[in-house]
Amino acid sequence: MNNLAILWPREERPLHHPTPFGRDVHAGLRAGAKAIPAKYFYDSHGSELFEQICRLPEYYPTRTERKILLDNAAEIAAIIGADVEVVEFGAGAAEKVRLLLDALPRPAGYLPIDISGPHLTAAVAPLASRYPDVTIRVVAGDFTQALPLPAPLPQARCRVGFFPGSTIGNFTPDEALAFLRNAATMLRSSTASGAGLLIGVDLVKDPAVLHAAYNDSAGVTAAFNLNLLQRINRELNGDFDLGSFDHYAFYQPDQHRIEMHLVSRHAQVVTVCDQRYSFAAGESIHTENSYKYTPAGFRQLAEKAGFRPAAMWTDEDSLFSLHWLALPDA
Ligand code: AVI
Numbered sequence: 168m169n170n171l172a173i174l175w176p177r178e179e180r181p182l183h184h185p186t187p188f189g190r191d192v193h194a195g196l197r198a199g200a201k202a203i204p205a206k207y208f209y210d211s212h213g214s215e216l217f218e219q220i221c222r223l224p225e226y227y228p229t230r231t232e233r234k235i236l237l238d239n240a241a242e243i244a245a246i247i248g249a250d251v252e253v254v255e256f257g258a259g260a261a262e263k264v265r266l267l268l269d270a271l272p273r274p275a276g277y278l279p280i281d282i283s284g285p286h287l288t289a290a291v292a293p294l295a296s297r298y299p300d301v302t303i304r305v306v307a308g309d310f311t312q313a314l315p316l317p318a319p320l321p322q323a324r325c326r327v328g329f330f331p332g333s334t335i336g337n338f339t340p341d342e343a344l345a346f347l348r349n350a351a352t353m354l355r356s357s358t359a360s361g362a363g364l365l366i367g368v369d370l371v372k373d374p375a376v377l378h379a380a381y382n383d384s385a386g387v388t389a390a391f392n393l394n395l396l397q398r399i400n401r402e403l404n405g406d407f408d409l410g411s412f413d414h415y416a417f418y419q420p421d422q423h424r425i426e427m428h429l430v431s432r433h434a435q436v437v438t439v440c441d442q443r444y445s446f447a448a449g450e451s452i453h454t455e456n457s458y459k460y461t462p463a464g465f466r467q468l469a470e471k472a473g474f475r476p477a478a479m480w481t482d483e484d485s486l487f488s489l490h491w492l493a494l495p496d497a
Contacts, residue, residue: 170298170302171291171294172304172305173305174304174305174307187309188207191204191207192439193440195452196437196442196444196452197444201444201450201452202452202453203395203454205427205455206282206309206337207395208455209281209286210283210394211283211285211286212397213395213398214259214260214283214286216391217259217391218259220383220388223383223385223387223388225380225384226380228332228369232263232367233266234482235367235488235489236266236267236489237266240269242478243480243491244270246477246491247271247363250273250322250324251276251323251361252274252278252302252323253267253271253276253278253327254280254326254328254329254353254354255277255280255329255331256280256310256329256330256334257280257330257332257334258279258280258290258291259281259287260286261279261291261294262290264279264329264331265294265297268294268298275302275320276302276303276304276320276322277294277298277304278306278316278326279303280314280316281310282308284307288307302320304317311338311349313349325360325361325362326353326354327363327364327365328362328363328365328366329364329365329366330350331365331489332367333367335368335458336457337457337458339456339458343458344468344472347472347492348473350364351473355494360496363492364474364490364491364492365489365492366490367487367488367489368488368490369457369460369487370460370462370485370486371459371460372486374418377418377425377459378417378418381416382416386414388414389413389414392416392429392454393409393429395429396412403439404439405437405438406438407437407439411431411432412430413429414427415428415430423458424458425455425456428451428454429451430449431448431449431451432448434446434447462479469492475494476492477493478491479491
């Protein structure tokens with residue numbers, strides 16, 4: 168498979184310096200309202216649990232977005248056109264991109280970016296043989312930070328971003344705006360016109376549907392949430408007792424977001440890397456926000472970031488939306 172390259176940006180960090188994970192966990196546990204960024208869910212077990220979530224009957228986003236992509240593949244392909252390099256932000260299992268690569272006429276390249284490097288590398292390997300004419304370059308890194316990308320492929324007309332799954336919902340509106348601006352810069356660095364971003368966005372809906380999606384009856388979302396503590400124990404020498412914390416997820420209508428927390432069942436002290444953290448009974452660690460948008464609200468945000476919202480597709484129950492955001496020429 169000589170169409171596949173794995174690119175690991177070298178981290179410039181002295182050995183004695185804590186990892187970003189360690190730094191963020193300590194800062195988050197020291198804060199008045201304890202919180203840890205949701206991006207740390209995705210170690211290899213967390214990534215597997217997330218794939219299980221995507222198959223749950225209550226978790227509608229994955230299958231709904233997939234159907235939207237399939238039902239509208241021809242129209243999407245006609246808008247995007249031939250000879251593009253697809254840049255996927257947070258590629259994870261690299262599943263949905265198959266639908267896009269299958270639909271596009273003559274895709275030139277695929278550049279998936281994901282924080283979980285080993286998981287991504289394993290997920291992408293089968294794509295190299297399935298799409299022998301597509302140059303695949305894997306970038307392991309955090310796309311929420313300024314990340315150096317390899318130069319655009321000479322054979323590609325332009326770069327097209329792909330950000331499915333409503334991962335943008337895990338950012339605050341300010342972070343979402345910053346992501347969109349950053350994505351616009353990365354995609355615009357390509358040569359000719361035609362660049363844009365195909366992005367999946369979960370919609371505001373009946374809170375009962377949302378509640379069920381984040382409190383599944385099989386307990387997979389709870390395991391996904393609690394795995395963060397397991398990861399801290401393993402990687403940061405922590406002593407969290409997983410049985411002493413509960414998964415708690417609820418819809419916060421004022422902010423149009425699901426909040427996920429881990430709630431301490433009783434007063435306790437936890438040690439992470441020799442630092443002690445006290446928890447009162449009922450005190451929580453805020454582990455995730457999942458914002459839901461109205462179509463108009465999302466279009467406004469995209470315009471603010473410099474995109475031109477040019478098309479939107481949704482399902483018959485208006486659960487989920489897929490937007491084509493064109494990038495006007497600089
Ligand atoms: C990845 N992200 C869009 C998921 C979501 O729905 O916010 C993560 C997730 N958290 C709990 N269930 C799924």
